[in-house]
Amino acid sequence: MGIEIQTEKHEEKTIFGLMNPMLADWFRARFGSFTEPQLYAIPNIHYRQSTLISAETGTGKTLAAFMAILSELLNLSEAGQLEDRVYCVYISPLRALSNDINRNLREPLEEIKEKAVKQGKKIDIRVGVRTGDTTQSERSQMLRKAPHILITTPESLAIILNAPKFRDNFKSTEWVIVDEIHSLAENKRGVHLSLSLERLQRLSPSICRIGLSATVAPLKDMAQFLVGNEKGVDRDCKIVDVSFLKKFDLKVISPLDSFINTTPAQIQQALYGTLHELIQVHKTTLVFTNTRSATERVVHNLKDKFPVFYEAGGIGTHHSSLSRESRLGVEERLKKGELKCVVCSTSLELGIDIGFIDLVVLLGSPKSISRAIQRIGRSGHQLHSTVKGRIIVLDRDDLVECSVMLKCALEKKIDRIRIPQNCLDVLAQHIYGTAIDGQIKDSELYALAKQSYCYRNLARLDFNDLVDYLAGMYASLETRHVYAKIWHDEKTGLIGKRGMTARLIYMTNIGTIPDEAKIRVKIGEHTVGTIDEGFLERLHKGDVFVLGGQSYEFRFSRGMTVQVATAYKRPPTVPSWFSEMLPLSFDLAIEVGKFRKLMGQKLGAVQGKAEMVKFLQEHLHVNENAAKAIHEYFLEQHSYLEIPDNGKIIVERFAEGTITHFVFHALYGRRTNDALSFAYAFALSKITHKDIEISMNDNGFMLGCSGHVPIEKALTAVNSRDLRKILEMAVNGTEILSRRFRHCATRALMILRSYRGNTKSAGRQQMASRLLLSAVRRISNDFVILREARREVLEDAMDISSAQKVVEGIEQKLIKVKQLNSTFPSPFAWGIAMQGRMDTMKMEDRFAFIKRMHGEVMERIAEKTKAEMEED
Numbered sequence: 001m002g003i004e005i006q007t008e009k010h011e012e013k014t015i016f017g018l019m020n021p022m023l024a025d026w027f028r029a030r031f032g033s034f035t036e037p038q039l040y041a042i043p044n045i046h047y048r049q050s051t052l053i054s055a056e057t058g059t060g061k062t063l064a065a066f067m068a069i070l071s072e073l074l075n076l077s078e079a080g081q082l083e084d085r086v087y088c089v090y091i092s093p094l095r096a097l098s099n100d101i102n103r104n105l106r107e108p109l110e111e112i113k114e115k116a117v118k119q120g121k122k123i124d125i126r127v128g129v130r131t132g133d134t135t136q137s138e139r140s141q142m143l144r145k146a147p148h149i150l151i152t153t154p155e156s157l158a159i160i161l162n163a164p165k166f167r168d169n170f171k172s173t174e175w176v177i178v179d180e181i182h183s184l185a186e187n188k189r190g191v192h193l194s195l196s197l198e199r200l201q202r203l204s205p206s207i208c209r210i211g212l213s214a215t216v217a218p219l220k221d222m223a224q225f226l227v228g229n230e231k232g233v234d235r236d237c238k239i240v241d242v243s244f245l246k247k248f249d250l251k252v253i254s255p256l257d258s259f260i261n262t263t264p265a266q267i268q269q270a271l272y273g274t275l276h277e278l279i280q281v282h283k284t285t286l287v288f289t290n291t292r293s294a295t296e297r298v299v300h301n302l303k304d305k306f307p308v309f310y311e312a313g314g315i316g317t318h319h320s321s322l323s324r325e326s327r328l329g330v331e332e333r334l335k336k337g338e339l340k341c342v343v344c345s346t347s348l349e350l351g352i353d354i355g356f357i358d359l360v361v362l363l364g365s366p367k368s369i370s371r372a373i374q375r376i377g378r379s380g381h382q383l384h385s386t387v388k389g390r391i392i393v394l395d396r397d398d399l400v401e402c403s404v405m406l407k408c409a410l411e412k413k414i415d416r417i418r419i420p421q422n423c424l425d426v427l428a429q430h431i432y433g434t435a436i437d438g439q440i441k442d443s444e445l446y447a448l449a450k451q452s453y454c455y456r457n458l459a460r461l462d463f464n465d466l467v468d469y470l471a472g473m474y475a476s477l478e479t480r481h482v483y484a485k486i487w488h489d490e491k492t493g494l495i496g497k498r499g500m501t502a503r504l505i506y507m508t509n510i511g512t513i514p515d516e517a518k519i520r521v522k523i524g525e526h527t528v529g530t531i532d533e534g535f536l537e538r539l540h541k542g543d544v545f546v547l548g549g550q551s552y553e554f555r556f557s558r559g560m561t562v563q564v565a566t567a568y569k570r571p572p573t574v575p576s577w578f579s580e581m582l583p584l585s586f587d588l589a590i591e592v593g594k595f596r597k598l599m600g601q602k603l604g605a606v607q608g609k610a611e612m613v614k615f616l617q618e619h620l621h622v623n624e625n626a627a628k629a630i631h632e633y634f635l636e637q638h639s640y641l642e643i644p645d646n647g648k649i650i651v652e653r654f655a656e657g658t659i660t661h662f663v664f665h666a667l668y669g670r671r672t673n674d675a676l677s678f679a680y681a682f683a684l685s686k687i688t689h690k691d692i693e694i695s696m697n698d699n700g701f702m703l704g705c706s707g708h709v710p711i712e713k714a715l716t717a718v719n720s721r722d723l724r725k726i727l728e729m730a731v732n733g734t735e736i737l738s739r740r741f742r743h744c745a746t747r748a749l750m751i752l753r754s755y756r757g758n759t760k761s762a763g764r765q766q767m768a769s770r771l772l773l774s775a776v777r778r779i780s781n782d783f784v785i786l787r788e789a790r791r792e793v794l795e796d797a798m799d800i801s802s803a804q805k806v807v808e809g810i811e812q813k814l815i816k817v818k819q820l821n822s823t824f825p826s827p828f829a830w831g832i833a834m835q836g837r838m839d840t841m842k843m844e845d846r847f848a849f850i851k852r853m854h855g856e857v858m859e860r861i862a863e864k865t866k867a868e869m870e871e872d
Helices: 012-018 021-030 036-046 061-078 095-118 136-144 154-160 181-185 188-203 219-227 264-280 292-305 324-335 369-376 396-410 424-437 442-450 460-470 475-480 502-509 586-604 609-620 624-640 670-688 711-717 723-731 735-747 762-779 784-797 800-811 827-834 843-871
Strands: 003-005 051-054 088-091 127-130 149-152 175-178 208-213 237-241 248-253 285-288 315-318 341-344 359-363 387-392 486-488 494-497 518-523 526-532 544-547 550-558 561-566 648-656 659-665 693-697 700-706 816-821
Touching: 003 219, 012 021, 012 036, 021 061, 021 095, 036 051, 036 061, 036 237, 051 061, 051 219, 061 095, 061 175, 061 208, 088 154, 095 127, 095 149, 127 136, 149 154, 154 188, 154 424, 175 188, 181 188, 181 208, 181 219, 188 424, 188 442, 208 219, 219 237, 248 396, 248 624, 264 285, 264 292, 264 359, 264 387, 292 315, 292 341, 315 324, 359 369, 369 387, 369 396, 387 396, 396 586, 396 609, 396 624, 424 442, 424 460, 424 486, 424 494, 424 502, 424 735, 424 784, 442 460, 442 494, 460 486, 460 784, 475 762, 518 550, 526 544, 586 609, 586 624, 586 670, 609 624, 624 827, 624 843, 648 711, 659 670, 659 827, 670 693, 670 700, 670 711, 670 723, 670 784, 670 800, 693 827, 700 827, 711 816, 723 784, 723 800, 735 762, 735 784, 762 784, 784 800, 827 843
Parallel strands: 003 237, 051 208, 051 237, 088 149, 088 175, 127 149, 175 208, 248 387, 285 341, 285 359, 315 341, 359 387, 518 561, 648 816
Antiparallel strands: 486 494, 518 526, 544 550, 550 561, 648 659, 659 700, 693 700
C-alpha cells in the first residue's frame, strides 16, 4: 500500500459497532455523533493501520486517535486480560499539552469506571505522565505498575528507552501517537524523535503509528516522517486530510489609509483604538505578537490607555519567559472565561486547551500561511464554529505580505514544511544510546538509522565517521577531554558501550535544544551591556549595532564576551531586534512576488485609483484603508523606479558619502536571502579585497563597499555549481559557525553539559567549544561534527536549497537581473536600507526621516513626470 490518501468515510453505525459498548454509550451521551476526522480515522486505528490525521484545532483529532485504543483496552480490562505493560505511547511537544491529554483521558475513564462498577464489572486502565516534571515517587510507581497509556515528550521517551527497568514495558507496545507532529518535524527535536520511534519499533515490530497535525503541506512528506521505511520502501500509512472544515472569517485591517502622512501618536492611537474596539465587541480575544517584548508592551499600553477596561484584571499575558505558575494561571482563567483578552507571543500556538476564543488578532505578519492558520485556528474551537481572525498591520511591507497571506489561506494554499535531513549530531546520540542497550552490528545500526525518514539518504561514510569519533579514533581529542564512548570491533562489526558511567552520561546529556545565555559586550575591560546569542550569530567583523542608544562596531568574541569599539556617527548595519524576527517562508515570498508582478502589469496599463482600490479590496480581502495604502505604495515604486517580482531581481545602486550601496530586490524570504547575501558579499570581497557591509531582510539584501565596486563580476562569480563551496568558505570563521559548532558538539556529546553532578554553563560550553574547534580543525577541516555544523548553518539557519533555485533561475534566464541607479533608495528599498539606523533614532525622528525620504522620492517622480510630458 505505501502512503495513500484515505478516501473512504465510514458510517457511524459501523464505527459504533467496532467500539466497546460502554465507550460507545459514553460517546453518544457526550457528543452524539462523530466528526469528519473520526469517521475516517477510527476504523484505521482499530485495524492497526498507521494513520496521519491533518485537520484544524477543535475537530476531534485527539479523540479520533484514542477511541479505538480505549475501546481495545476496555475490552481487555473487562475480560481480565489487561497486562502490566505499555500499550500506547502518546508523545507531545509540550508538557502542558501532556497534562491536558492526561486530564481529558482520565475524565471519560472515571465516568466509564463508575458505570462499570454499577454493572458489577471491574475496569482498571492506568494513564501515566512521564516528563521532566514527573516526581521520583511517580516514576517509582510506574516501575512497579506500568501505565497502559504513557504520556510523554520526545526527550523523556529517549531517556526511558534506555532505562533498563522500564524499557521491557515497550516490548509489545501496540500504538504510538505523535501529537502536533508538524511542530516537531521541522527541527532537530523531530529528527531525534524519528530515531526514537525506530528504536521503539525495534522493541515492538508491529506498532501502529498515529500522527496528529495541523494544516500542513506536503502531507506525503509528513506521513513519511511519521512512519519511516523498511529497506528503502515507505511503510504503509493512510492520510486523513480533512483540513479547511471550518468557515473562515479573515481580514487584514489597516488602521490608517497611509503610513507616510501620519505621526507616531496617530499610529499608536489608531492601533490601540482598533484593538480595543475589537476586544470589546467579542467575548474572548486572543492577541498574538511575534516577540515577548511586544507582548508586554501591548498589555501595558492597553492598560494605560483604557484603564477602566483592563486594570481590573480582565487581561492576561502569556509567553515563554514567564514562570510556569503564571502561564498555568492564565490558561486556567482563560478556560473558565474569566479573561476578556490574552496577549501572547508564540506560546499558545499549539493545541493547549484554553476554552472558547471567538476572535484571534495578529499584530504583524506571522511570516507563513500555515502559522497564520494555526494561530487564527485557536478561535472557534468547536467543530462548527467559524474561525475568525484579524491581522492589524502598521507598515506597508507587512500590509502587502499579510494581505497575500490571507488570500492564500482562503484559497487553501499552504507553504511547505521542511524536514531536516542527516543531522549527524543527533545520530551520534542515538548510536551511543543503542550501544548502551547492548552490543549491535554496525551494519544493523546503520540500517536502523536509515529507516528514519530523516536519514533515508544517510551516506555510509558519514555513519562510519561518526562511529570512528565515538570509538575514540582521534586520540588528540583527549587533550580536550573528549574520550571514547563506544568500542567498535572492525573485524566483527560489533559496537558496544565503554565505561560504567555510560548510561548516566547519556541520560543527563540527551536532547537537542541548546543552552542559551546573554553575551557581555565590552570595550576593553569596561562592560557596556549584553546581547542575545542569536544576535551575536548575525554579526560580522566591522558590523555596527546599537546598544543602550549608542553605536558600536563589532570586533571579535571570546567565549561569552564580545569586544567592540565605539562607532561615532556610523549608521548601524544590523538592527537590534534582528534575532527575534521570524523568517518569511519561501513559498509565501513567491506568492508575494507573483502579486508584485500582477500589480506591475496593472499599473503599466494605467488604471485609475478608484478602479485599483476596488480591485485590491476584492482580490485581497482587505478593508478600504488597506487597499488605498497598498495602491499608494506600488504606485510610488512604479513611478520612481520599477516594480521587482519573483522573475525580476532589480539591483538598485545608490551612493551615501564614500559608500556605494547595492540593494538586491530579491523577495525570497530571509533564510534564502541570508544565503544569497553571504555568497555575493564573499565573491565581492574576494574581487575588491575589501570588507563588505551586509543588510538583509525578507524582501532582499543590501551590500555596501567604498570606492569602485565591480558588481557585475560578483554577479557572474556566484554560480549554482559552486554555490555550496562558496558558502562553506564564506561562513568559515564566522560567529554563526562557531556558535552552531558548540550546539552540535554538545548534542554529539563532545561537550558534556552535565557530568558527575556538575553542570557546565553555556559560557563554559562556549569556551570549551572554541578550544575544541581548533583541535578539530587540526585533525581535519571536514571533521564529522564540524561538517554537521556547516550543514546546520547552510540548510537550517539559511536555506541553501531555495538559494540554489534562485541562482539556477538566473543562469537559465528564468529570473532577470536588472541594474538601475537611484539618487535615493526607492520605496521598496527603505526597509532594507534603513533597518539598522532606525535603532539610533527616536520614534518621532524616524517618522520625520521617512517623510523626508518620501518627499525626495515624490519630488523625483514629479520631475520625471514633467520631463516625460515635455518630451511628448
